Amino acid sequence: MQVIDWDLAVATGTRLVRPGPQVSREEARRAVAELRRLSRVAEGHVREFTRIDTDTAPEPATIVDRPGWIKANVEGFRVVLEPLTQRMAARKDQTPAIVSAVGSRVTGVEVGAVLAFLASRVLGQYELFLPPDPSGRAATGRLTLVAPNIVHAEQELEVDPRDFRLWVCLHEETHRVQFTGVPWLREYVRAQMTEFLLVSDMDLSTLLDRLRSAADAVADAVRGGEGNLIDAIQTPEQKEILDRLTAVMTLVEGHGDYVMDAVGPSVVPSVADIRAKFHRRREGGSRVDRTVRKLLGVDLKMKQYAEGSTFVRTVVDQVGMDGFNKVWTSPETLPTQEEISRPERWIARVVGAPALPEADGTAG
Template sequence: MNLFRSVRAVTTASGTGVIDWDAVAEAAKSSTDPGDLTLSAEEREGFASDVRDARTRLQTVAGVEFDLPDTVEVQNRHHWIDANVRTFRRVMAPVEEHGVSVLPGVTRVLNTGTMAVMLSFLANNVLGQYDPLLLAEADDADHGLYFVRPNIVKVADSLDVDYPRFRRWIAFHEVAHAAEFGAAPWLSTHLEQRMEQGIEALADGGVDRQAFRELDTAMTAVEGYAELLMDWAFDDDYSDLRAKLDARRSGGGPLAQLIRRALGLGLKRRQYERGAAFFTAVADRRGVQAASRVWDHPDNLPTDEELDTPEKWILRVDP
């Protein structure tokens, strides 16, 4: 790590946009240890077999057909930063198009520093990621599946859990997201439209609460359904892994907790819990394949009210 280089990259941010993305990447990587990516043949095959097994089990349990992403990568932290700089650059494009009229140089440095700190923090904590490549411009853009090997190894060690089992659990969770987007070809467009509406409103100085509310509801369904599939598809009970990981995430120093709140990671946990409770209730009454009907059409997504009253969703979608 080179903190001086990281600070220099931020303070010398340049260009015409509100964020210097090249400086973001340099600063985030300079302040982040890339981690070890030395894979034995056995470990490489372990990642591959975990992903294949997850696809087979999830197809069987959910009764949905889906393809694995064309891009499946075992990454170090710097690889993850590069991939997500590209993602955030796409998402923030509508805001950057508006630019700033007051102290643009100072604003650019502050925004660049904020993004670098955020990506550095996430790069040290993300275990796996399913990336649907929202807002990608290329017509042939496909989704991606990433595993940050140094973080998986580190967390498994800190939790004192079996590394192959922990790695497999992460694989099942991320492949569950691939199953959702594979079962619902319309889902990417649905999320993109709400995201674009919300970001464009912010760029114009307003807040489109309806767009963000619909985005939150859809993401709650995405996270909750993945949790349901995990309950049914994983090899064994994983409550010990979830409890240990939740305890670890609720710990950390004041700075880590502040960053987590700023990044909305508490909201993500709430989405997991609320969505999982909804889909568990539906599956208990009608089975997993009835719960999978949520992906048949955008109108089948639960409303905010239905997330807390699953019986209303059942009466509407699967009477």
């Protein structure tokens, strides 16, 4: 049983996605080659700065266009949703065939439309969930950079292309180092996502209630309120799980932002100019664009960058990089959402109170 018609999702997304910037074949070839090279350069800087060791052999980033990003994310969605698909397949006798067929096509179109919207905005990502390779071995993850979006952003912002590309690579390579250097982190995120899906209520009355909540969220967002679809359709049990997922993703996104800006000044000469212009770009867009971003939770992701970066910066300033890296010890040492906002509480719980300085200014 298909929850989503994946082929239709890909077809819809690739049909709706806007074309990338107009560049010559040679310009495109040079951009792809430089992004691959800079991803390797960035990895060295990230490993040295973060002090996170990983045994995974370095690999160049996978460079894709917008349709390629859509196809890659559909593959990831299929892996993530497999537990839910299996459970619904076990209940297939309870669902009329026509309902399953129509429902999967409707959701296929919806997923494709969402991916088309995002595919022109995402600069890169570390893909955690991939289908097994041809031998059946589970994939460990893949760093993907969306070349047309990076080129479009650097043209729109009027920034130095080489500096901007390395700056983006620093952020995305931080995610690769996080998930390859912290062995339990990937499985922790997967387990939380699986649990989130499997505590869904499937009865008709609950579904109707959530649809009404989703409609209210759309109306609120259009009026300029804070409503979003993620909050509207989750159960109380899912909210508890989502709080844990939000905390860990705020940490990894904030860590990525912190690293890209901390390493930046030494290797990206125009980093201050890039950061200022990019921040304005994140907050811009048309009224429709801002409404869709809010509904899809994209604005929440932007908030995660800021909150997570502040948490990392505060902790590193107080207890150093080695003290901060205790965050990667186990799921129990991850910060809660409350600790993200109050870093001193995480420090007290995980690191312990730092020694007070002596009168002459040296540590005791």
